Amino acid sequence: MERAQIEATVLEMVKKAKGAARGLSAMPAALKNTILLEVGEALIAQQPYILAENHKDMVTAEQKGMSAAMLDRLRITEKGIRDMVQGLREVAALEDPVGEVSEMRRRPSGIVIGRMRVPLGVILMIYESRPNVTIDSAALCLKTGNAVILRGGSEAIHSNLALAKVLGEVLVKHGVDPAVAQVLGFTDREGIDVLLLQEAYIDLVIPRGGEGLIRAVTEKSRIPVLKHYKGVCHCFVDADADQEMAIPIIINAKVQRPSVCNALEGLLIHRQIAEEFLPKAASALKKEGVRILGCPLSRQICDETIEAAADSDWGTEFLDLVLTVKVVSGIDEAMDYIDQYGSRHTETIITGSYEHSQRFLREVDASAVMVNASTRFNDGGQFGLGAEIGISTTKLHAYGPMGLKELTTQKFIVYGAGEIRA
């Protein structure tokens, strides 16, 4: 498409979204929940159509030589549809945050003031391959009264449009403007560029995908962006750690799902216990197929199982069965290291020291700071937020997993009886 046509299409889309958002913001929770459940029923009823449209994307992707891992992310299976339906049911079951009034109090002037939770307005989701993000994100935005514009990967365009069609039919059946959830209907990359300039119509951008996508979105956007670039998570094993507890935590954090952002990338070990603990840890990691890149001191202790780390390895997000190991002089060096190489995502300490647990919790700057627990717990579901639209390592508005509350804001409301300011 030509630039002018892209601009015209995007502008029409964002204007419709903004118009639809106003009605959506006042929609009763009961209707929102009914729609969410009926979308689930429609996904099951229209499964053959969805799978056929997904098949078109799969054929194109295979022709283009997409990797097996990417194809796997793109594929919609019957189980995938069941998972989407389950997700819709879970979102329907959550409490509606919109309209919640808190902190009401009377001021000396006589006015009664409080805060009312309200939707943000229009949210732009930019994401890669997985088509389930289309339904998951639309559900969370609908529940929180936000209109959403969905721009998935170009490789998933047929799948995403099919899912949006099923969703749109349910909306129309209930007399709801289908512009509350729109999938961008073309795949030119300029579509993203133009969307990111629409600060007058879009209130928030949430990119989900690799660091490259997220950096590109952040640099181009005139709209606030909530994101994390990457997760470089560390575990510090303190001098008086329970070593029997430490090893399963390290293995779980590194091995259970190495490709995700809350997986462990760096292990820090207190010098006092390194000679005793490191061989046990290295052996357990080796048994799980983990490649270990260590500092010189760690290699003096375990020269056979630990390779020499290059300078560029420290702070790297491997997303694979690779782990850096560094021996440190104590909690201060560990926290300095985390400050330098961490990504503000998730940091954990294994310790028996009350004082160190409190210092670590207070002083480490990360969206989730843990004591004696696996970094893998940093997740909306595990934290009890109900559902998650992403994780933020920016500190403004949201820090950590983002659930329903993070998709809303609070305005001040004032009940007066004719008060004027003195």
Next chain:
Amino acid sequence: MERAQIEATVLEMVKKAKGAARGLSAMPAALKNTILLEVGEALIAQQPYILAENHKDMVTAEQKGMSAAMLDRLRITEKGIRDMVQGLREVAALEDPVGEVSEMRRRPSGIVIGRMRVPLGVILMIYESRPNVTIDSAALCLKTGNAVILRGGSEAIHSNLALAKVLGEVLVKHGVDPAVAQVLGFTDREGIDVLLLQEAYIDLVIPRGGEGLIRAVTEKSRIPVLKHYKGVCHCFVDADADQEMAIPIIINAKVQRPSVCNALEGLLIHRQIAEEFLPKAASALKKEGVRILGCPLSRQICDETIEAAADSDWGTEFLDLVLTVKVVSGIDEAMDYIDQYGSRHTETIITGSYEHSQRFLREVDASAVMVNASTRFNDGGQFGLGAEIGISTTKLHAYGPMGLKELTTQKFIVYGAGEIRA
């Protein structure tokens, strides 16, 4: 200064600020409060020095032909210093939000999770003329554990550096790194441009000043910006409003301090009462010297006191004794008008209708929505936030007056006993 030198100076400054922020984030409230009170004492003790430095700025500004209003904002008087000292005492008396832990709960996995309130890190304040902003902002940032970089107007450079010197001496006396509050020591405009690119070191920008300054900052910044461009506030007088209540509210909102962002700029009147109410309102406004620009219908009713509004008058922030008046068909047209011409700052309805009060509170999108009260109440002090560092009409992070809480964020903390993720 040359660009390279500016870049080097700014980079050194932001690095020092980030380094100082970590220590500050763990500073006990008692020490922060002692410092705030002692800065107040030092301002009084060093009043002759501060007034002499301010005099240098005044002389230069007079030579440059600065307007009387601007000179007035630039001048530091003995009363001005007393007001700063009073502000410091008030901030010291507020509760320290840092370290507050909330929402602790046990999850099915066994981990105990909650949120801990923490500073944002490094805040950049960009502001115009009034030197008191230097002390007020430094106090709020210190109290909330944030390092701050202060870039005031070039016309106030001697005053701002003098105030920072007094502050810095108190910090050093208590062994605190004076880099927690730094005034940019040169006035080249490029200094702002370079600061706004330091996303790796600065967490938040708060610009305070005219719409031009704020738009320029927003367009250039790679760092999140909390701001309001302007305040175009409206009052809708509903059909069954208590008219005796409406007039003092309108007069207070328009006349008490017309140059501020929560002053009234537009009056909307229900058609049913326009013939009765408008002449009374217009007469009261005229008595206060307010120029009224109205729609054709309003001029049919009061053709002598109301001038014809031009299209460009609707939605204008006059910051003066000027008010637009429009007769509307009811609450829906009023809310549509506010949606189109409002600035999401403050909107008020004067009504006796329960239903309309609730609809207005729920449906109007503004940082403060009021019933039967003057828009002038939208202010941190009046709302009971204790002190205010600005008002945000962006919806992310803060919406409305920003107090201590809005200068902090929350991280997740997890207490485990060896839990791993299943």
